[in-house]
Amino acid sequence: MVSSGQRSCCRIRAGHGGDRADPGHEGRIAEGPSQPEARGFHPRGPTPRVTDLVASMHRALAKHVRITEEQKGGQDHGSAGSGPRDSGSPQRTGARRHGSSEIVRRRRYMVKSIFPTLQGEGYNTGRPAVFCRFSGCNLWNGRESGRSNAICGFCDTDFVGTDGEGGGRFESPATLAAAIHACWSFSSPAFVVFTGGEPTLQLDAALIGAVRENGAVLAIETNGTNPVPEGVDWICVSPKSGAPLRQRSGDEIKIAWPQSGLDLAELERLEFSHRFLQPIDGPDVDHNTAVTIATCRDRPAWQLSRQWHKVLGIP
Numbered sequence: 001m002v003s004s005g006q007r008s009c010c011r012i013r014a015g016h017g018g019d020r021a022d023p024g025h026e027g028r029i030a031e032g033p034s035q036p037e038a039r040g041f042h043p044r045g046p047t048p049r050v051t052d053l054v055a056s057m058h059r060a061l062a063k064h065v066r067i068t069e070e071q072k073g074g075q076d077h078g079s080a081g082s083g084p085r086d087s088g089s090p091q092r093t094g095a096r097r098h099g100s101s102e103i104v105r106r107r108r109y110m111v112k113s114i115f116p117t118l119q120g121e122g123y124n125t126g127r128p129a130v131f132c133r134f135s136g137c138n139l140w141n142g143r144e145s146g147r148s149n150a151i152c153g154f155c156d157t158d159f160v161g162t163d164g165e166g167g168g169r170f171e172s173p174a175t176l177a178a179a180i181h182a183c184w185s186f187s188s189p190a191f192v193v194f195t196g197g198e199p200t201l202q203l204d205a206a207l208i209g210a211v212r213e214n215g216a217v218l219a220i221e222t223n224g225t226n227p228v229p230e231g232v233d234w235i236c237v238s239p240k241s242g243a244p245l246r247q248r249s250g251d252e253i254k255i256a257w258p259q260s261g262l263d264l265a266e267l268e269r270l271e272f273s274h275r276f277l278q279p280i281d282g283p284d285v286d287h288n289t290a291v292t293i294a295t296c297r298d299r300p301a302w303q304l305s306r307q308w309h310k311v312l313g314i315p
Contacts, residue, residue, distance in 0.1 A: 109176050109202055110135040113164030116183045119193065120309025122236055122254050123274045124219070129191045130183045131315070132176075133167075135159055137197040139223060139243055151242045152223070154256065156281045159197035165315075177210035189215040200226035200247075208232065222247060239267065254305060256280045257292045268301050276305035 112133045119127045136142075140150035142160035147153050162168050166183065170176035184190035192211055194203050200222050208231040211218060219234035224247040228235050235250030241261030249271035255262060257277040268275065277296055279288040296304045309315065 109170040109173075109207065110162055111167045111170060111176065112159050112162060112197065114166030114179055114183055115164075115315050116185070117309065117315040119191075120312075120314065121278060121307055122276050122305050123252050124191075124234070125305075125308055127191060128186070129193050129219075130180055131193050131195060132180055132199075133157075133159060133164065134194065134196045134199045134202045135162055135167075136201055137223075138201060138225060139198065139240055142197070152240050154280050154282060157197070173204075173206040173210035176207060177213070180211055181214055181216070184216075189217055191217050191219065193219045193221060194232075195221040198223055198225070200228060203229060203232075205229055205231065224248070237272070252276065254278055255302075257295060258288060264295070264299060264302070268299075275302045277302045278305040278307065281307060281310070 112135045114130065114132050116128070116130050119125055119129045137152070137155075137159060139152040140146060140155050142155075142158070147155075158164070166179060170179065180192055181190060184192075199220055203220065208218060208229060212231065217234070218232045219236065220228055220232050221236045221238065222228060223243060224237040224239050224245045225243050227247050228250070234252070235247065236252040236254055237245075237247050237250050238254045238256060239245045239262060240256075241259040251272065252274045253267060253270065253272040254276040255264075255267070255278065257279060259280075277292045279285060279292040282288075293304060296302050
């Protein structure tokens with residue numbers, strides 16, 4: 001269980017805006033009120049205001065990063081080796097020519113929440129971690145009105161907006177990295193889990209480099225529709241039926257089960273070190289658990305995973 005003292009360390013928070021995603025468009029990053037009606041989401045109450053001291057620190061960090069970028073002549077933080085990005089995403093960065101000068105477009109990361117916890121699923125179950133949950137997904141827009149038509153209609157996570165614990169709009173890799181590290185209270189290197197939504201829509205080389213500066217170990221939980229950028233230490237892929245699978249190797253493959261349309265025999269041939277089946281939560285969880293147990297018995301390549309954070313009541 002995470003202590004109140006640990007929670008207070010990650011109150012570094014970016015500002016909120018009023019932009020909202022079109023409810024009919026999946027994959028766009030949405031801001032605004034969260035969706036407490038989403039299955040499995042339990043609001044933890046409003047996040048306290050940031051102090052003047054922390055606000056001043058953020059302004060100083062942002063100024064430092066802006067000056068550094070200008071000194072580098074508008075160098076693109078996420079160019080070579082950064083991996084894929086949604087070309088239409090509002091947080092895309094880079095430099096473009098305008099006359100004889102370069103205009104640098106500042107990166108913005110949209111984060112639902114940042115919080116210390118214990119990993120509740122899969123291979124690293126029980127390991128202390130800092131979760132950075134990005135806003136937005138390309139398989140569901142996160143709103144109940146779009147659930148029935150979504151590829152991942154059984155999703156149990158609230159990733160809409162930026163109003164969760166520690167969430168906000170972060171203007172640079174340095175400010176987001178500082179907020180992540182502020183949630184780690186141990187002397188050992190931080191274990192940071194990037195999740196969502198779909199984290200590959202925003203995670204890039206610049207942010208990976210900024211978080212790794214303090215020796216952090218980086219993990220990602222992705223649906224596999226985009227390749228994971230270089231520099232992530234632990235890759236966990238959770239394929240979804242009906243979605244393309246482009247990240248076809250990693251440390252861990254974890255299937256929400258049962259899903260019609262997924263061929264376990266085919267997935268067993270992919271290059272993953274560990275394989276897990278995890279019962280889909282919701283009104284049919286008892287049935288899904290029984291089916292998952294039976295499947296693991298019949299297919300020894302797969303191990304049973306549970307969402308222990310829900311069982312234990314931790315974030």
